[in-house]
């Protein structure tokens with residue numbers, strides 16, 4: 073239970089305790105947003121030029137489309153600094169009430185017709201420690217039409233029932249009070265790994281790009297290398313589709329996109 077925390081007002085503390093997610097306004101200034109946009113464009117160019125990082129594609133009506141880039145904090149100097157120091161780890165440290173260590177980092181591009189995500193809790197896919205905090209950093213405005221996140225109100229903690237794919241069951245989904253969280257670049261959304269969330273397809277003709285930066289309490293250890301080593305091994309052994317036919321971009325089978333057609 074979060075009590076008073078430096079950098080968070082009483083209202084934010086009670087919202088965090090009730091819901092497990094929080095929008096932070098005016099967190100990133102315009103020059104930093106320009107740098108972020110530029111950095112995300114560079115990552116996307118790595119995906120098609122055999123550059124560093126781990127990149128995942130999905131099939132959309134316009135062909136194979138970049139869905140996600142991850143594991144870039146050691147390869148992209150500016151982004152590496154942004155994710156490891158400054159406002160984002162500071163927000164996480166405020167909700168954790170202790171310093172945060174980077175666990176993983178990714179960009180979801182959600183280009184036009186890019187797919188959404190079934191309702192899930194990230195805790196199902198995050199290993200080594202029980203509790204993680206993620207921060208969503210919008211690069212483009214996130215709206216209902218382009219597939220913003222939907223969070224539940226009133227479920228700040230605790231594991232919910234899932235099916236064999238790691239998706240929340242229909243009963244759980246129906247029991248939750250869902251709210252679309254539309255945000256603009258400059259805002260952040262911090263969320264607990266037990267906060268249920270989901271999203272829809274991007275139905276616009278513009279990208280909805282978002283960074284997701286995930287941390288654990290630093291005193292528990294640094295698991296990032298181990299996370300990506302395991303993920304590489306799992307993807308290499310299991311291939312790029314789940315038994316369900318879903319495209320494997322996550323450890324959990326919660327992405328609603330289609331595998332790239334041969």
Ligand SMILES: O=C(O)CCC(=O)C(=O)O
Nearest residue numbers: 180188189219220271282
């Ligand atoms: O970017 C989205 O629309 C949702 C992302 C998400 O839930 C995830 O990557 O686990």
